[in-house]
Amino acid sequence: xxxxxxxxxxxxxxxxxxxxxxxxxxxxxxxxxxxxxxxxxxxxxxxxxxxxxxxxxxxxxxxxxxxxxxxxxxxxxxxxxxxxxxxxxxxxxxxxxxxxxxxxxxxxxxxxxxxxxxxxxxxxxxxxxxxxxxxxxxxxxxxxxxxxxxxxxxxxxxxxxxxxxxxxxxxxxxxxxxxxxxxxxxxxxxxxxxxxxxxxxxxxxxxxxxxxxxxxxxxxxxxxxxxxxxxxxxxxxxxxxxxxxxxxxxx
Amino acid sequence: xxxxxxxxxxxxxxxxxxxxxxxxxxxxxxxxxxxxxxxxxxxxxxxxxxxxxxxxxxxxxxxxxxxxxxxxxxxxxxxxxxxxxxxxxxxxxxxxxxxxxxxxxxxxxxxxxxxxxxxxxxxxxxxxxxxxxxxxxxxxxxxxxxxxxxxxxxxxxxxxxxxxxxxxxxxxxxxxxxxxxxxxxxxxxxxxxxxxxxxxxxxxxxxxxxxxxxxxxxxxxxxxxxxxxxxxxxxxxxxxxxxxxxxxxxxxxxxxxxxxxxxxxxxxxxxxxxxxxxxxxxxxxxxxxxxxxxxxxxxxxxxxxxxxxxxxxxxxxxxxxxxxxxxxxxxxxxxxxxxxxxxxxxxxxxxxxxxxxxxxxxxxxxxxxxxxxxxxxxxxxxxxxxxxxxxxxxxxxxxxxxxxxxxxxxxxxxxxxxxxxxxxxxxxxxxxxxxxxxxxxxxxxxxxxxxxxxxxxxxxxxxxxxxxxxxxxxxxxxxxxxxxxxxxxxxxxxxxxxxxxxxxxxxxxxxxxxxxxxxxxxxxxxxxxxxxxxxxxxxxxxxxxxxxxxxxxxxxxxxxxxxxxxxxxxxxxxxxxxxxxxxxxxxxxxxxxxxxxxxxxxxxxxxxx
Numbered sequence: 046x047x048x049x050x051x052x053x054x055x056x057x058x059x060x061x062x063x064x065x066x067x068x069x070x071x072x073x074x075x076x077x078x079x080x081x082x083x084x085x086x087x088x089x090x091x092x093x094x095x096x097x098x099x100x101x102x103x104x105x106x107x108x109x110x111x112x113x114x115x116x117x118x119x120x121x122x123x124x125x126x127x128x129x130x131x132x133x134x135x136x137x138x139x140x141x142x143x144x145x146x147x148x149x150x151x152x153x154x155x156x157x158x159x160x161x162x163x164x165x166x167x168x169x170x171x172x173x174x175x176x177x178x179x180x181x182x183x184x185x186x187x188x189x190x191x192x193x194x195x196x197x198x199x200x201x202x203x204x205x206x207x208x209x210x211x212x213x214x215x216x217x218x219x220x221x222x223x224x225x226x227x228x229x230x231x232x233x234x235x236x237x238x239x240x241x242x243x244x245x246x247x248x249x250x251x252x253x254x255x256x257x258x259x260x261x262x263x264x265x266x267x268x269x270x271x272x273x274x275x276x277x278x279x280x281x282x283x284x285x286x287x288x289x290x291x292x293x294x295x296x
Numbered sequence: 297x298x299x300x301x302x303x304x305x306x307x308x309x310x311x312x313x314x315x316x317x318x319x320x321x322x323x324x325x326x327x328x329x330x331x332x333x334x335x336x337x338x339x340x341x342x343x344x345x346x347x348x349x350x351x352x353x354x355x356x357x358x359x360x361x362x363x364x365x366x367x368x369x370x371x372x373x374x375x376x377x378x379x380x381x382x383x384x385x386x387x388x389x390x391x392x393x394x395x396x397x398x399x400x401x402x403x404x405x406x407x408x409x410x411x412x413x414x415x416x417x418x419x420x421x422x423x424x425x426x427x428x429x430x431x432x433x434x435x436x437x438x439x440x441x442x443x444x445x446x447x448x449x450x451x452x453x454x455x456x457x458x459x460x461x462x463x464x465x466x467x468x469x470x471x472x473x474x475x476x477x478x479x480x481x482x483x484x485x486x487x488x489x490x491x492x493x494x495x496x497x498x499x500x501x502x503x504x505x506x507x508x509x510x511x512x513x514x515x516x517x518x519x520x521x522x523x524x525x526x527x528x529x530x531x532x533x534x535x536x537x538x539x540x541x542x543x544x545x546x547x548x549x550x551x552x553x554x555x556x557x558x559x560x561x562x563x564x565x566x567x568x569x570x571x572x573x574x575x576x577x578x579x580x581x582x583x584x585x586x587x588x589x590x591x592x593x594x595x596x597x598x599x600x601x602x603x604x605x606x607x608x609x610x611x612x613x614x615x616x617x618x619x620x621x622x623x624x625x626x627x628x629x630x631x632x633x634x635x636x637x638x639x640x641x642x643x644x645x646x647x648x649x650x651x652x653x654x655x656x657x658x659x660x661x662x663x664x665x666x667x668x669x670x671x672x673x674x675x676x677x678x679x680x681x682x683x684x685x686x687x688x689x690x691x692x693x694x695x696x697x698x699x700x701x702x703x704x705x706x707x708x709x710x711x712x713x714x715x716x717x718x719x720x721x722x723x724x725x726x727x728x729x730x731x732x733x734x735x736x737x738x739x740x741x742x743x744x745x746x747x748x749x750x751x752x753x754x755x756x757x758x759x760x761x762x763x764x765x766x767x768x769x770x771x772x773x774x775x776x777x778x779x780x781x782x783x784x785x786x787x788x789x790x791x792x793x794x795x796x797x798x799x800x801x802x803x804x805x806x807x808x809x810x811x812x813x814x815x816x817x818x819x820x821x822x823x824x825x826x827x828x829x830x831x832x833x834x835x836x837x838x839x840x841x842x843x844x845x846x847x848x849x850x851x852x853x854x855x856x857x858x859x860x861x862x863x864x865x866x867x868x869x870x871x872x873x874x875x876x877x878x879x880x881x882x883x884x885x886x887x888x889x890x891x892x893x894x895x896x897x898x899x900x901x902x903x904x905x
Contacts, residue, residue: 072550074549079550086774090824092823096515100767101659103336103344126738144821155452172411177413179404188431
């Protein structure tokens, strides 16, 4: 079952770099991250890579494998032919720090801008009561492991650095959807979703849903319903009239 | 003068798992300027891997449940070696800590009444674990992460602390009192140095499992906090107790050790050997006999009717189940890949399994090509958790060094000789909060800030750069591999004096190799260099484990001696405490167990077994 594979791994830093070719042993049942670790311990001790759980739970080891955004720990070597060259490159949407590690601070900045969760008061006995069916809608989005593969693949920012200022990316659009559907939350973020986080930039090509390792239906269950809710708020003539007459606060 | 960036805070929290974030939230909310320093990106800490749930006697599913029952279960699970006061505070405060997570956005699974649903787990009398499918740790970390961000707490991500700084404590203490003055570390991304001045440091660095070959722990679990505390003058307690989770994956080799949640058993899964026997019935110890089912029928009825039936033996505490699996495999009744079968497929519907255990379904499907709704899993013990840790005051989590606090896995005492599943997440919340509050209070009482002296910073910088200075030395990965093999072979689930003596000799040799190794490349995001700096921590902690394990001549919880198989009453009154002697060696002392007050001792009489 053991064989020698050809790996091409991008090495370099913000100043530039290139693909380096390695011949490396592969054993039964291994994933791409195992092979990257073998390179580290035998051929390239300073090869930079992020990883933590190696079980698809933390979302650290994101990279592009043969051009496709994937978690290295969940990509089995058996999905490639033994003669096939495996090419591993860093996420293209984010600036390279070194080798396979990119600067993902864009995501943390966007996360900090989203108006925080604000619950309704607890019931008299100190509990919150919610039905399972109601929590499940937001739970789907809370499965997100923040691997940022959806951000990486999204064409709005993938090759358009200039859009990053006005577009939060699919990960944070579903965070907004999650809060919007949260049974306890009382804040209306629909204006921000449109005006500050760039909901309108998404033209629902569903690439994000396709690469999500958690199988979250970002577009169908999160972004499209959020778009509909924004439209309701903005273009419903009665709401519009009401907001003019009664000067309803925006939130 | 060493080139570095400097920061000043009231409280610096090292680690951004559940305990670290909960401590930071508490400190910041009580008015302290707080920073979190963590080795990975925010939200990736080991807590994210916790699956089953948070143990808290909320009584949502069983009104009979209350903190006294939880306290009793915890103490019995730890074979009575737990610090009684920690176990008491933990049981009393866990329900409030869970409820407050909902105010910060957590969405737990619900009961039909709309309350937080609670599931069964090993060693717990009642269904008690608040959960979200089998990804509870992710929910916990995300909730605390989002709260941390909402409070505007400064987070130093991908930043490693290599030293704690100590000196004259800044006012408020006795004259000549020495205490924490800050911490020193480096940015992983650039390799540049950072110094934080702060009168309070909370260690929340997690565990030590990366010193073992088969482990559910990630690269981060190198015992940094244990080692930093020891070097700063604090003490470690109960280090001989290491938990091997009974169910880790065993096949394929590259995933060996990855956790298979106890919820599989809590939700109806059973263990079988290669002959198809439900072998756990052969391993019920006298200590738990009265509360464990004797027949398969009774065990199966328990899931629906807990009042009239006793718990299945698959849900004995983890130490018991891990030893039993180990014995079955050694006796030649294991699976082809050296584990036993964990079967839920023949006992629950595919829909139920996929709903309750989505991550497990996914994990086995993707990594082992096993469909757990149709076939049994192969599982075996994996190094999972260290019960031992920094010796702390139960109410404040203060270590013996003024200004130093520890919470979560890095702290010791709470779990005694064996931790019950589900008690880790609640531990993080209860003691994380208490540590954060006490650290903030200490900072208020010590208003005079002293800048760390230049020579201490220069010395820390020199030590960190040393691996680059040496040429032609060994590669750090080889040394780490040899340490993992040593701990696996010689200080594992079953221990003997001869093997541990051998382990100590090997650790001494590994220390020399670490002092001589060299790393390639430069300081920017260099994993080889990072590992070289983690290795001394791993070796120091491994030595503590081996020394304490050698000293304790009995078997109890997560410490099993082949040469002393019985539990010994004399040892039930004794803790082993590690400290660092002036020459750098590990010193071991025996210390009497704290005396439980009579009104708590009554709990063990009043609750029916």
